[in-house]
Amino acid sequence: MSTLREKLENTDDLVFTAEFPSIDGGGMASVEKNAARLAPWFDAVNATDNPAAHAHASNTTTAIAMKMYGLEPIMQIVCRDKNRLAIQSDMMGASLHGITNISLLTGDDVTAGDEPEARRVFDVDGIQAINIARGMATGSYLSGRKIDPAPDFYIGAVENAAAPPFEYRIQRALKKHRAGANFLQLQICYHPDRLEAFCKGAAEVVPELKLIPAVALVKSAKSLNFMNDKIAGIDVPAASMARVQNASDQRDEVYQLTLELAKHALSLPGVRGLHITDFRHDDSLAQFMSDLARVPSY
Amino acid sequence: MLKKLLPLVEHALKAPVWDCRMCGQCVLHSTGMTCPMTCPKTLRNGPCGGVRENGNCEVKPEMQCIWVKAYDRTISLPLPKVWKEHYNDLRPPVDMRLQGSSSWINLVTKRDQQTPAGWSVKDRDH
Numbered sequence: 001m002s003t004l005r006e007k008l009e010n011t012d013d014l015v016f017t018a019e020f021p022s023i024d025g026g027g028m029a030s031v032e033k034n035a036a037r038l039a040p041w042f043d044a045v046n047a048t049d050n051p052a053a054h055a056h057a058s059n060t061t062t063a064i065a066m067k068m069y070g071l072e073p074i075m076q077i078v079c080r081d082k083n084r085l086a087i088q089s090d091m092m093g094a095s096l097h098g099i100t101n102i103s104l105l106t107g108d109d110v111t112a113g114d115e116p117e118a119r120r121v122f123d124v125d126g127i128q129a130i131n132i133a134r135g136m137a138t139g140s141y142l143s144g145r146k147i148d149p150a151p152d153f154y155i156g157a158v159e160n161a162a163a164p165p166f167e168y169r170i171q172r173a174l175k176k177h178r179a180g181a182n183f184l185q186l187q188i189c190y191h192p193d194r195l196e197a198f199c200k201g202a203a204e205v206v207p208e209l210k211l212i213p214a215v216a217l218v219k220s221a222k223s224l225n226f227m228n229d230k231i232a233g234i235d236v237p238a239a240s241m242a243r244v245q246n247a248s249d250q251r252d253e254v255y256q257l258t259l260e261l262a263k264h265a266l267s268l269p270g271v272r273g274l275h276i277t278d279f280r281h282d283d284s285l286a287q288f289m290s291d292l293a294r295v296p297s298y
Numbered sequence: 299m300l301k302k303l304l305p306l307v308e309h310a311l312k313a314p315v316w317d318c319r320m321c322g323q324c325v326l327h328s329t330g331m332t333c334p335m336t337c338p339k340t341l342r343n344g345p346c347g348g349v350r351e352n353g354n355c356e357v358k359p360e361m362q363c364i365w366v367k368a369y370d371r372t373i374s375l376p377l378p379k380v381w382k383e384h385y386n387d388l389r390p391p392v393d394m395r396l397q398g399s400s401s402w403i404n405l406v407t408k409r410d411q412q413t414p415a416g417w418s419v420k421d422r423d424h
Contacts, residue, residue: 080339084391106346109339109357120339124391127343131388135416142391144415160347165369168345171386175343179388187347232348232356 002100003072004044005154008183008210008272015043015273016294017074017185017212020066022048022056028065035069040296041289043273044072044101046185050081052231053113060090064097074156074185075099078107083123084132088141091133095151103156103185104129108232127179130157134180155180160187161198161213163233170201173209183210185275188227190236192264203270213265214275215258217284221245224254255284259291266292304400322396323410328384330371335392337364342389345369390417 007013018041021034038045047063050056057065063073075094077087091102106126110118124132132142139150157176161169173184184202189195199211218224221244228236240257247253262274274292278285289296305320312318316326319335325342326333334342338357345365348356353366372385390413396404404410 106339106341108348111357112348122339122341123394125339125341125343126346127388128391131417140416142414142416158347160349163345163347163349164351164353164363165345165349165366168369172345175386175388232350233346235351 002044002154004074004101004183007043014266015212016041016289017273017275018042018045019275019277020045020047020062020071020073022051022054023062023065024056028068031062031065032069035066035071037285039070040298041285041294042071042276044074046103046275047073047075049076049078049105049107050113051108053080053108053110053115053118055115060093060097060099063094063099067097067099072101073099074101074103076103076105077129078105079122079124079126079129080107080110080120083121084142087124087129088132088136091136091153092147092151095153100152101154101156102133103158104133104181105158112232126157127176130155130176130179130181137180154182156183156185157181158185158187160189160233162187162189162191162194162235166194166197167201169198170205173198173202174206177206177209181209183212183272186211186213187233188214188216188231188277189265190234190240190261192261195265196268199265199268199270203268207270209270210272211268211270212273212275213268213271214277215262215265216277217258217280217288218254219280219282220250220254223279255288259288262288262292301400301403304403305398308400308402320398320401321392322399322401322404323393324401324405325389327377327381328387328389329365329368330373330375330377330385332364332368332371334364334368334389340392341365342392 007015018038047059049059059075063075066073077090104126110116110120133153133155137150137153140146159173224236224241224244227234244250244254309320316333317336321335337344345363349363353363355361355363372382
């Protein structure tokens with residue numbers, strides 16, 4: 001049984017999720033090191049699928065390795081690199097290894113990455129992939145071919161609450177739930193007003209969907225700028241940028257800004273947890289979690 | 299004969315207006331008369347999360363997001379109400395075998411309604 005599912009479906013506890021760093025070199029030692037750092041704080045951790053269209057160790061193998069070192073993976077699958085056959089075999093392969101949290105995304109385009117000349121696939125889109133996962137969880141591949149016993153998937157998705165067209169994003173969340181998503185991790189968001197409007201709307205229209213907004217721990221105005229310019233769908237308001245830029249201690253100012261965003265996100269209707277992407281890789285993660293009144297489990 | 303002629307006629311009419319890609323399973327009516335196959339990711343259930351602050355495309359920054367345009371047009375164009383209501387439909391994956399065939403024929407024969415047996419798991423109630 002997935003801890004994530006247990007907590008979200010059968011308790012009122014908040015869940016905390018994180019992003020597992022992409023694995024390139026470093027082998028299992030690198031997986032072990034990162035797992036040890038994240039395990040005390042997080043209920044489940046995302047095993048990403050070639051994030052930002054850069055090749056890394058694959059989603060399935062990373063999820064298996066994380067599990068070996070005691071982390072509960074949320075295995076992401078994006079539609080950019082794989083057709084419908086490969087997406088289904090990813091899910092079946094995950095199930096073979098006892099990985100049940102599956103999150104399905106459309107994914108960044110190939111042009112976001114370092115191999116923009118690659119062929120993009122998008123044979124299905126994120127919402128279609130969710131529906132295919134639900135079909136598998138109820139006992140059949142997309143073709144109708146039976147799977148017995150059916151894999152026990154806990155299906156999730158991702159939505160961007162702060163990208164146009166804003167008012168439609170709530171309907172899109174509903175559509176993802178109708179396709180089969182139980183939880184929704186949200187894109188990192190620097191617009192508390194947009195996040196609030198989205199969560200209020202989603203909590204009303206689709207109260208069964210568990211919302212998990214995201215924040216990013218970054219070091220400076222430069223990294224905020226990078227996210228604003230380079231990550232599709234992330235916009236940092238000029239006022240927030242100026243606040244960090246003009247601060248005497250940028251590290252502390254951006255930390256405080258992120259903490260405010262996190263506390264605000266956790267106060268919103270429909271919100272059942274927080275997703276944290278740590279780009280700082282310093283000791284601030286523990287501080288951040290303590291400031292959110294979290295206690296580590298060892 | 300009709301099978302060969304109609305795709306040519308359909309393309310000649312629809313390409314200049316909608317930049318039609320001849321997917322053979324036309325959904326223009328439910329997307330504010332905006333062709334989803336012109337989305338660089340060919341999303342049938344957009345918009346994705348990469349839409350820029352100005353409403354433009356993640357992949358082609360100079361182009362308005364197809365799905366933002368579809369949303370605006372669904373609201374603003376004087377389309378039949380029933381078409382507008384289909385905007386948030388869950389559209390099935392494209393059947394690649396229909397590429398290049400006439401969607402008019404596929405509409406009449408209901409070929410464009412056929413989905414794989416594992417697709418139509420019961421929709422959740424809402």
